[in-house]
Amino acid sequence: GPKSSFAPILMPVVSEFCRRYPAIRPEIQLDDGKSNWVLDRVDVGFRIGTATDEGVIARRLFPIQLIICAAPAYLEQHGVPRTLAELQSHRCSAFRHPATGQVLPWHLHVDGQLVHRHVSPTLSTNDTELEVQAVLAGQVIGQLANLSAASHVREGRLVPLLIEHMTDHIGMHVYYGSREAQPKRVRAFIDLAIEMLLEPPQYVLTSKELHAASSAWARRRPKPAR
Structure with missing residues (x-):
């Protein structure tokens, strides 16, 4: 996934790890490409998606x-x-993958199937935070990951739309080699990452929260004058 998405997720884990094990000096690399962690001799990796090495x-x-x-x-x-x-006539944003340069389609749940649809973007960018800011500024409608959107939805700064078409087919994964061959420091970091990041409520919006956020905005809307 885009490396700009990872820093706020990983830093609390790294900070807690350093607090518990002050003698260990972690080395952290963020990369928008798809690295081969076996060849690169990486102990632990994180990735948004489904593929594995x-x-x-x-x-x-x-x-x-x-x-x-x-x-x-x-x-x-x-x-x-x-x-x-109706969405086709609106101003929408699109994400351009930093490594490939490709403008990514929106991923939608339609009639029980996962479909990929390209939008005609009013704004496209290779930076997730810039896209979030454009949506928050009221410039465009965006398809944003819960990593970026959850807190804004909960605070009423963003309104979820077309909730029935939301997808969650990909996930945040932690990757590592055989646990039998792991040094103790690596095993300790993996255990801590799982402890802190397994189904964290701050990032995952429940169906109740999504519908409540949409309904709350509808109730706040000024009624048209008669």
């Missing part, structure tokens, strides 16, 4: 929810798309 064990930590959302200011000015067809 040969010889590596993967443990899924939590789902990555891809949420269509917009700021209240955008919806007040441009209206609310009620269907995917």
Whole structure:
């Protein structure tokens, strides 16, 4: 996944690890490419997605929810798309993968199937934080990962849209080699990462939260004058 997504997730784990084991000096590398951790001699890796490298064990930590959302200011000015067809006439953002340069499609749940649809972006960027800021500013509707969107949804700064089309088919994984051959320091870090990042409520929005956030904005909307 984009490396800009990882720092706020990993730093609490690294900080706690350093507090518990002050004599250990971790080396951290963030890379937007798909590295081969076996060849690169990496002890522990994290990745958003589903693919694994040969010889590596993967443990899924939590789902990555891809949420269509917009700021209240955008919806007040441009209206609310009620269907995917209506979404085509709205200002949308798209993410350009930093390593490949490809503009990625939106991933949608439609009729029980996962579908990939390209939007005609008003704004595209290779930086997740910039895309989040554009959505928060009311410039565009975006499909944002829960890593970036969850706190804004909970605080009412973003409104989830078309919730029935949200997907969580990919996840955040921790990768490592055979536990039998691991040094104790590596095993300790893996155990801590699982302890702190397995289904963390701060990142995963429940169905109740998503529907409540959408309904709360609808109740706050100013009613049109008669």
